Amino acid sequence: MAITKKKLEADISEEFIRLQRDLIGRGPQETRTYILHDMVIVRFKGVLTVEEKHLVASVEGRKLVKHARQLLREMYSKKFEEIVERYTKCKVLSSHSDISTNIGERIEVFVLDKDLEKMLEQGL
Template structure:
């Protein structure tokens, strides 16, 4: 039986939360995944620690936190791509991520060759 779009999105959110906890040692407070055309957009809320928020009060600290956090995620990209492939059955063509040092929110965008959303219509 094929999973619904909502069930697939929830599975992605749960898997990425678990990956964060296992790989980074800390996880987001809330995660929301959306399948949109040939992309999966993941919003992870409150991923920064209190110490990182404190560092972000000046430009050098903010740039340092962004660089370090993005580097940590990029270092685990093969694991993340495998998680997404296991859930969707599709290979990730490209991956983009950034973090807001203001809100502590991370966005991840996974792009695919196929329209994933069409599979659920």
């Protein structure tokens, strides 16, 4: 039986939540994954720790939080890509990340070697 797009999106979200709990000690308040053509987009809401929320009140603090999160992302980018590859059975060609310190949200975008959305529609 072929997996549905909705189920795959939910499974990827759950795996990212588990990984973040292991790495940071807490997960995001909400995680949603979207499969769109040859991309997997993961949106994390409520990602800032209590300490980071205090830091982002100043310009210097926002820069510090953003820089620290970028360094962590670089350290763990292979793990993130492995999750996407394991669940999608596609190769990740590139991945991109950004965090909004204004609203405490992070976005991960993974570009795949195949049109995963079309494959799921065709039941592959």
